[in-house]
Amino acid sequence: MFVHIFANRLRCLLRDRETMFWTFMFPLALALFFYMSLSNVGKGEAFQEIDVAVVNDSWYQENQFFRTALEEASRGDDRLFNLTLATGEEARKLLDDGKIKGYIIAGDPPQLIVNESGIYQSIIKSFLDNYTQTFRAVEKVLENDPRIYQEVFDSLGNRKNYVKEAPAAGGKPDNLVYYFYTLIAMACMYGSFFGMREATDIQADITPLAARINIAPVHKLKAFLSSTCAALLIHLSEMMILLAFIRYVLNIDFGPRAGYVLLTTVIGSITGVFFGAFVSAVVKKSEGIKVGILIGVTMIGSCLAGMMYIDMKYIILSKNLPFLYWTNPVNLLSDAFYCLYYFDNLNRYALNIGALSCITVLFCALTYLFIRRRKYASL
Amino acid sequence: MVVKVSNLVKRYGDLIALDHLSFSIKEGEIFGLLGPNGSGKTTAINCILALLKYDKGEIEVFGEPMTPESYHIKQDIGIVMQNVAVYNELTVYENIDYFCGLYIKDKALKKKYVEEAIEFVDLGEYRNFRPKKLSGGLLRRLNIACGIAHKPKLIILDEPTVAVDPQSRNRILEGIKELNSNGATVIYTSHYMEEVEQICSRIMIIDKGKAIATGTKEELKAMISLGEKITVESYDVSEQQLARLRELPNIVSVEYNEPLIVIKSSKGKNNLENVLEFIKKENIQFGKIYSELPTLNDVFLEITGKELRD
Ligand SMILES: Nc1ncnc2c1ncn2[C@@H]1O[C@H](COP(=O)(O)OP(=O)(O)OP(=O)(O)O)[C@@H](O)[C@H]1O
Ligand SMILES: [Mg+2]
Numbered sequence: 001m002f003v004h005i006f007a008n009r010l011r012c013l014l015r016d017r018e019t020m021f022w023t024f025m026f027p028l029a030l031a032l033f034f035y036m037s038l039s040n041v042g043k044g045e046a047f048q049e050i051d052v053a054v055v056n057d058s059w060y061q062e063n064q065f066f067r068t069a070l071e072e073a074s075r076g077d078d079r080l081f082n083l084t085l086a087t088g089e090e091a092r093k094l095l096d097d098g099k100i101k102g103y104i105i106a107g108d109p110p111q112l113i114v115n116e117s118g119i120y121q122s123i124i125k126s127f128l129d130n131y132t133q134t135f136r137a138v139e140k141v142l143e144n145d146p147r148i149y150q151e152v153f154d155s156l157g158n159r160k161n162y163v164k165e166a167p168a169a170g171g172k173p174d175n176l177v178y179y180f181y182t183l184i185a186m187a188c189m190y191g192s193f194f195g196m197r198e199a200t201d202i203q204a205d206i207t208p209l210a211a212r213i214n215i216a217p218v219h220k221l222k223a224f225l226s227s228t229c230a231a232l233l234i235h236l237s238e239m240m241i242l243l244a245f246i247r248y249v250l251n252i253d254f255g256p257r258a259g260y261v262l263l264t265t266v267i268g269s270i271t272g273v274f275f276g277a278f279v280s281a282v283v284k285k286s287e288g289i290k291v292g293i294l295i296g297v298t299m300i301g302s303c304l305a306g307m308m309y310i311d312m313k314y315i316i317l318s319k320n321l322p323f324l325y326w327t328n329p330v331n332l333l334s335d336a337f338y339c340l341y342y343f344d345n346l347n348r349y350a351l352n353i354g355a356l357s358c359i360t361v362l363f364c365a366l367t368y369l370f371i372r373r374r375k376y377a378s379l
Numbered sequence: 380m381v382v383k384v385s386n387l388v389k390r391y392g393d394l395i396a397l398d399h400l401s402f403s404i405k406e407g408e409i410f411g412l413l414g415p416n417g418s419g420k421t422t423a424i425n426c427i428l429a430l431l432k433y434d435k436g437e438i439e440v441f442g443e444p445m446t447p448e449s450y451h452i453k454q455d456i457g458i459v460m461q462n463v464a465v466y467n468e469l470t471v472y473e474n475i476d477y478f479c480g481l482y483i484k485d486k487a488l489k490k491k492y493v494e495e496a497i498e499f500v501d502l503g504e505y506r507n508f509r510p511k512k513l514s515g516g517l518l519r520r521l522n523i524a525c526g527i528a529h530k531p532k533l534i535i536l537d538e539p540t541v542a543v544d545p546q547s548r549n550r551i552l553e554g555i556k557e558l559n560s561n562g563a564t565v566i567y568t569s570h571y572m573e574e575v576e577q578i579c580s581r582i583m584i585i586d587k588g589k590a591i592a593t594g595t596k597e598e599l600k601a602m603i604s605l606g607e608k609i610t611v612e613s614y615d616v617s618e619q620q621l622a623r624l625r626e627l628p629n630i631v632s633v634e635y636n637e638p639l640i641v642i643k644s645s646k647g648k649n650n651l652e653n654v655l656e657f658i659k660k661e662n663i664q665f666g667k668i669y670s671e672l673p674t675l676n677d678v679f680l681e682i683t684g685k686e687l688r689d
Contacts, residue, residue: 004480008469015468204430208462215428216481217453374447375432378391379425 001218002226009230019193022295024238027187028245034179035250049082050120053094053103056085060106069131070104080127104128178338180252182307185333187242188268189298194231195276196290198224199367203281205376224371228273235269255341264340264353268333271356274363275329281370301330332356380442381406381533381564382427387436389422389588396422397433398588404581409555409565411579413572413675415687419588420568421461424537427566428458440533454482457531459539461568463522465510472497472506475524482529496528499554501547515542523551527558534558535566540574552578572675572687584679591682596675603681604631605673606646609654612666614638620661627653638666 013019054060060067074083086094091103095115102114102124109132114121202224204211213223243265246252254261279293305328306312325331332352339349382404389397396419404410412420425431427438429447438445440452465474475493483489497503500520510518523539536555540548556578559565569575575582576596583593592599606629616635624640625633629647633640644650651670658665679687 001481001484004477008466008473008477008480011473012466012468208460208464209466211425211430211462212458212460212464212478213481214430214447215453215456215458216478217450218481219450220447375429377432379431 001222002229005218005223005226006230009227010234013194013197013231013234016197019197022193023187023190023235024241027183027190027238027242030186031180031183031242031246031250034183035252038176038179049079050123051082051084051100052124053084053086053091053100055088055091055103055105057088057106063106065135066106066110066131073127080123108132177252177254177341178334179307180246180250181334181337181341182302182305182330184239184242184246184265184337185268185305185330186298186302186307187239188265188333189272189275189301189330190294191231191235191239191269191272192276192279192294192298193291194235195228195273195278196280196294197276198228198231198273199277199280199371200287200290201227202371203373205379206280211379220374221368221372228277232269232273235273236266239265239269254337257340260340260349261337264333264336267353267356267360268329271329271333271360271363274360274367277367277371278363281367298330301328304328305331305334307334326355327359329356329359332359380404380439381408382410382566383437383439383442384423384427385437387423387426387433387438389419389426389431389433396588397426400436400585400588400590402583402590402593404564404566406564407559407562408581409559409567409579411575411582412566412568412585413570413575413582413679413687414585415570415679418585420585421537422588423585424535424566424568427535428456455532457527457529457534457563459523459526459534459536461537461541463510463518465518465521465525467510470507470509471502471513471521471524474510474521475528478525479528482531492528492530496524499527500524501550516544516547519543520547520551531563533564533566535568537568538570539567540569540571548574570687572679576675582675584675584682586679586683592678599675599678600673603673603678604645605643605677605681607644607650607670607672608677609642609644609651609668609670611640611642611654611658611663611668612638613640613663615664616640620663623661624654624657627657629653 054070070081070083073079074081084091084094084100086103088105091100091113094100095103095113101118101120102112104124105111105113110128112121112125112128114124200206201210202213202220204214214220216223240262243254243261247254275297276294279290279297283290283293302308304312304324307330332355336349336352336356339346339352343349380403382402384403385401387397387400388395400419400423402410412423414420422431426433426436427440427445429438429445429449440449441455443449443452445452466477469477472493475496476489479489479492479496483492497506500523502517502520502524505513505517510521513521519539519542523536526536526539527534534555540551543551552574555565555567567575567579579596581593581595582599584591584599592602594602614637621633621635621640624630624642629644629650631643631645633642635641642654655668658668676687679685
């Protein structure tokens with residue numbers, strides 16, 4: 001019976017165009033899109049200095065602390081900036097001519113003028129923010145102990161490592177890879193389309209087909225599990241193809257821990273499938289609304305995990321929204337991949353996977369509670 | 380008893396869909412469940428199949444209480460549901476094969492049964508079609524094939540012939556009779572009285588969840604006073620003439636909706652003859668004139684005061 005249901009389910013799902021689109025074609029297309037639009041950014045980010053100007057006014061001259069910080073960051077081979085001193089008018093002209101990415105007006109806090117926003121501009125901005133933060137933090141200490149000056153300059157100079165840090169796990173430094181992690185996590189969650197179908201097709205009060213299966217001499221949960229196995233198999237295969245595509249066609253390096261990457265993908269796929277089953281079992285609304293919820297939750301989750309803007313996840317943490325951090329499967333998954341890539345120590349990875357497993361078990365349990373019903377009050 | 384339903388009550392909120400419904404079905408019967416839309420036929424079927432919760436009553440199938448886990452009972456039931464239930468991604472053949480395979484493990488036997496089912500509903504030339512490409516009637520026929528392929532002992536058909544054209548319908552009805560003569564007990568639900576009259580050995584008429592009459596079609600027709608219905612087409616008849624017509628022996632009612640005079644008589648002899656004589660005597664001009672024996676619709680009409688079909 002298992003084989004009969006499983007085999008037929010494979011056939012059904014493989015021929016279901018809508019589900020195949022969302023779970024297979026869409027992530028592949030998005031991967032290609034990411035690759036084309038982000039690959040330049042990734043390279044520039046890691047190896048090119050940024051042309052900046054600073055307005056050489058009296059504030060700049062008098063504020064030795066700021067001036068030193070900026071000069072430190074513009075010195076040496078692995079410098080962050082190519083710094084130009086200019087008057088306000090000259091700086092404006094340089095910017096308009098595209099000779100610099102932006103210019104800085106010293107002050108408290110320092111101002112950044114740019115014409116467009118992009119990854120370079122973000123780096124200048126985060127340098128300035130860092131400066132302001134560090135400055136504020138040590139200002140008072142400085143009043144008491146001037147010897148600390150040098151340490152602070154060093155620390156600011158080291159801020160370069162926010163773009164040039166070398167991952168301890170041995171992957172090459174590359175923020176680009178994180179976008180692909182969120183993409184893989186999102187694709188895992190799109191497994192929910194399969195889960196939704198499975199849960200829908202077993203609840204007699206949702207479809208006539210499910211009612212028909214409920215009448216057949218087959219144990220309901222066995223039927224559900226047999227066909228869910230088919231769904232999982234298809235989704236896992238799709239995920240493997242996606243991983244292979246990103247790794248070997250787009251040439252994105254996932255770092256040295258391939259086994260763990262696969263394991264994480266498998267867990268993510270199970271989470272995705274049961275997320276869909278859970279939504280279908282619990283939400284008593286039309287299929288359109290359920291699909292809306294699946295896409296909506298996955299998209300918002302991806303967004304919060306930093307798919308569109310990497311710093312998003314840190315903003316969530318710093319704003320003290322740990323709930324959003326730990327309950328967002330997309331975030332947990334992409335952070336798990338991130339840990340595999342960057343950290344030697346797997347503690348944080350284990351935490352992510354632990355939280356993810358809890359969520360998955362919860363989805364399974366709730367799905368079970370809702371679909372195990374033997375009879376229905378109304379069909 | 381193949382099916383025994385006693386005092387079944389099912390409520391949807393305030394609506395009482397089944398009101399102390401009781402009936403039993405013996406082996407070898409074709410039991411017709413006849414009732415207008417919303418009378419509770421499907422609800423009764425779903426209760427028998429242990430799909431629906433009900434408020435009161437007992438249901439036994441093959442002499443045992445029916446529960447959702449009665450797999451050995453379900454094994455012997457074939458069901459053709461009112462709402463078509465097939466997989467859109469599977470072809471005609473694959474659909475029948477799938478449903479048959481839920482009951483039949485032996486591969487060779489399954490294959491044989493599937494072929495027979497395709498033959499039964501005459502879908503041979505459509506075997507590789509997906510349901511989306513079938514017309515409404517063809518789809519119904521696929522639905523039937525999926526329900527009966529495994530040769531069950533009890534076949535339940537819930538309005539299986541909606542949208543099926545007359546030839547195919549006849550073929551299906553004959554097929555059901557054949558399944559029955561090969562030993563299957565059949566429950567047949569419909570609001571087409573002609574179908575029910577044609578194949579059912581016993582009929583239960585239900586209305587608003589209540590059984591209002593049960594018996595063979597002869598028994599049902601014997602229950603009512605109406606013996607004969609005579610219809611006369613005429614454009615020229617006066618109120619006085621109609622009044623005199625009502626005076627004739629055995630005449631129960633006379634209605635005139637120009638151009639049709641509908642004369643209902645109770646059981647008795649020479650009713651048509653009397654009417655003809657009257658028309659001749661009164662010199663009433665008439666076109667067609669015909670007489671009908673009562674139908675199940677008349678049974679329904681007399682018991683409930685309304686038409687079975689609107
Ligand atoms: N899920 C439901 N919720 C509320 N009321 C329902 C539900 N299903 C059926 N009913 C009501 O129960 C009554 C019986 O419905 P049922 O479907 O059994 O009728 P039926 O005899 O099969 O009619 P039809 O010939 O149209 O198929 C109707 O009044 C219907 O409106
Ligand atoms: Mg019905």
